[in-house]
Amino acid sequence: MPSGIRNRNRRTEDGGPSPALPPRERARTGASRGCGVAVRVFVVDEQALFRAGIRHLLSDAEGFELAGEAESAERALHLLQELSPAPDVVLIDPRSEAGAGTVAIRALRSEPAPPDGAVNGADGGNGANGANGVRGGRAPRALAVSVQDDDDSVMAALRAGASGYITKQTSERELLRAIEIVAEGGAVFSPVIAKRLNEYFSTPHTASCRSMFPQLTGRETQVLDLLARGWSNGRIAKDLVLTEKTVRNYVSQILVKLDVHHRAEAVVRAREAGLGVLS
Structure with a gap:
């Protein structure tokens, strides 16, 4: 409570x-x-x-x-x-x-x-x-x-x-x-x-992170990696020099391609694959 x-x-x-x-x-x-x-x-x-x-x-x-x-x-x-x-x-x-x-x-x-x-x-x-x-x-x-x-x-x-x-x-x-x-x-x-x-995702998987999602473009993988770091749409847009609407479009495409329904699910999938882990 x-x-x-x-x-x-x-x-x-x-x-x-x-x-x-x-x-x-x-x-x-x-x-x-x-x-x-x-x-x-x-x-x-x-x-x-x-x-x-x-x-x-x-x-x-x-x-x-x-x-x-x-x-x-x-x-x-x-x-x-x-x-x-x-x-x-x-x-x-x-x-x-x-x-x-x-x-x-x-x-x-x-x-x-x-x-x-x-x-x-x-x-x-x-x-x-x-x-x-x-x-x-x-x-x-x-x-x-x-x-x-x-x-x-x-x-x-x-x-x-x-x-x-x-x-x-x-x-x-x-x-x-x-x-x-x-x-x-x-x-x-x-x-x-x-x-x-x-803590759960502190150790990335050994498989190649990028090869885990072959259905994603390079830019979509980049956006997914930043999502997995916990970044907001605004921060991603600023870092990649994009508009927030463009970032939202990328996120929507990522959800469809990963066959997930929510942003949090995409983050879980990405972290399990090793994305979002700062070296």
Whole structure:
């Protein structure tokens, strides 16, 4: 559970209450997807207390709204089939119910959108719905939220199609920002998860990195390598002297050629092949 939610009434060292988010901070943290357009969030978690905490957090935060909640992955998929419009982001614990959460993440996957349909990652947009039949246009993106941060848990969620992975110790403000990033098509990881990913991929495979993806052009391989280093579209564009739109187009082409649905999946594939490792 996010520490800011779990510890709403915790006392600080000087005896005062530990605040959740002051009004100004809430406003700064709130999503900005256009006038009056809130980020719709669906919560899947076995713990009623965690769901209640997220419910209260979203009601207090500007630019977010709760689209629904479920106590199990099976119930969530059933509700999402009937929900229209579909939520933007589904918060889900991939390790719940003996791995049923990971199965649900895979069910939420959708086909990649055209290049111009993506923001901050070119892995979403108005693509076709997943096999689970989610209604209301683009299928929602999954953000894994768990107390587990071991390699197996993280990699299973990313391979299933999660757009990010954060721990339940994440602060309220960081959680809201993570939701916003995922809603915009980006990938996000809490610091401890990013560290574990770096450790997991610390030793590149011996096979030639470039020969692992013969379907990619030289420029696409170059972009993929920079993605695997964790670079943003803006940084890649600046380094390669390209426009951000051109970089988004490259990313979309990479997703199609690698037959993956999200930017995070492409990064996993690249790092497993040895790309993105600084020499």
